[in-house]
Amino acid sequence: MKTLGPATAFVAILVIAAAFGAAPLAVRFLAPQHRSTRGDAFVPPPDAEIPNDQFGKQVALGRELFIDTAAAAPQFVGNDLKCSNCHLDRGRLANSAPLWGAYVLFPQYRAKNGHVNTFQERMQGCFRYSMNGKAPPLGDPVLVALESYAAFLSRGAPMGAKLPGRGYPELARPPMAADPVKGRSVYAADCALCHGADGAGQKAGGQTVFPPLWGPRSYNWGAGMSDIDKAADFIKANMPFSEGGSLTDQQAWDVAAYIDSRPRPQDPRYAGSVQETRAKFHETTQSMYGKTVDGQTLGGDGPPKAAP
Numbered sequence: 001m002k003t004l005g006p007a008t009a010f011v012a013i014l015v016i017a018a019a020f021g022a023a024p025l026a027v028r029f030l031a032p033q034h035r036s037t038r039g040d041a042f043v044p045p046p047d048a049e050i051p052n053d054q055f056g057k058q059v060a061l062g063r064e065l066f067i068d069t070a071a072a073a074p075q076f077v078g079n080d081l082k083c084s085n086c087h088l089d090r091g092r093l094a095n096s097a098p099l100w101g102a103y104v105l106f107p108q109y110r111a112k113n114g115h116v117n118t119f120q121e122r123m124q125g126c127f128r129y130s131m132n133g134k135a136p137p138l139g140d141p142v143l144v145a146l147e148s149y150a151a152f153l154s155r156g157a158p159m160g161a162k163l164p165g166r167g168y169p170e171l172a173r174p175p176m177a178a179d180p181v182k183g184r185s186v187y188a189a190d191c192a193l194c195h196g197a198d199g200a201g202q203k204a205g206g207q208t209v210f211p212p213l214w215g216p217r218s219y220n221w222g223a224g225m226s227d228i229d230k231a232a233d234f235i236k237a238n239m240p241f242s243e244g245g246s247l248t249d250q251q252a253w254d255v256a257a258y259i260d261s262r263p264r265p266q267d268p269r270y271a272g273s274v275q276e277t278r279a280k281f282h283e284t285t286q287s288m289y290g291k292t293v294d295g296q297t298l299g300g301d302g303p304p305k306a307a308p
């Protein structure tokens, strides 16, 4: 009998596996539909593939938490945002920090807290800062469900791989320094229609339909989005909604500088004074925390209010 070459053997194993019911997995590795419209990014499995078992229950709960966070976990949320407002299409969309891009890269060292973080600890950060809430304790059912959802979306993705489409594409530094005054005009022309002239977003029937960009119901001064460079990266790739890529780089930088020069909730790491807090956590050109804009010191409104 002729021996099979390694490639032929691999295909043969897939065919045999397919015959025995492992078809979806085999197809995921081979099929071109796992290349998305946003470049050649990984495509996570559709919700229809959420398994009908105990694990699947957690995946479905995690999905619910991700898209309707305050309704599903009010005790941990302190503003009007949902996870999916910044991680678009339910955490699936390439170039908007998709869950599948993140999950395969944890545990990971983070300079922000100076140690190796588990995936659950990374999500605690988004509760504390982006959601201006309280971090669920490690192992809390809320984090277990969210982690299950992320694991489900990552099925078929190689562990440890820096997949195309993960995070936000890093925007080159602007030709001219980011200018909040020019950003105000970009905001009025391209953003205010949805997010409101006052940045507070819009509600209909008690539901937030357009999320707030600044003010007491938005992300706080500890959030990644409060750094101008992170916001510019997100905005260039994803805003105006469904028209990502339409602003020039300079417009994305300017409007990011504008929204991140507006008041927002205190940094929960507040160190007793705004100067001290800036020195400890915000000593970068990308943060306006502690600067005075329109006669008001950003972050100068005293200790954090109890969250949520």
Ligand code: HEC
Pocket (backbone or CB within 6 Å): 066, 069, 081, 082, 083, 084, 085, 086, 087, 097, 098, 099, 101, 102, 122, 123, 126, 127, 130, 131, 146, 166, 167, 168, 219, 223, 224, 225, 230
């Ligand atoms: C205000 C916007 C915002 C909200 C709301 C938000 N996040 Fe994030 N999240 C970010 C930003 C910004 C990053 C950093 C992305 C980067 O550095 O590329 C991030 C990073 C993450 C990461 C790591 C991504 C990576 O590629 O390493 C995870 C996981 C995550 N968030 C989960 C959540 C969860 C769960 C929630 C809801 C409880 C949430 N986020 C709410 C803005 C937000």
Ligand code: HEC
Pocket (backbone or CB within 6 Å): 081, 084, 085, 086, 088, 089, 186, 187, 190, 191, 192, 193, 194, 195, 209, 210, 211, 212, 213, 218, 219, 225, 231, 234, 235, 239, 240, 241, 247, 255, 256, 259
């Ligand atoms: C057509 C309506 C629309 C326009 C115009 C628009 N956005 Fe958004 N924006 C949204 C929606 C909707 C979301 C939440 C996405 C989701 O939940 O799927 C969002 C989310 C965001 C977020 C993350 C969530 C938050 O509240 O912080 C930021 C930042 C943002 N938009 C900035 C901008 C900027 C800057 C502009 C102008 C360049 C802009 N948007 C224009 C609809 C819009």
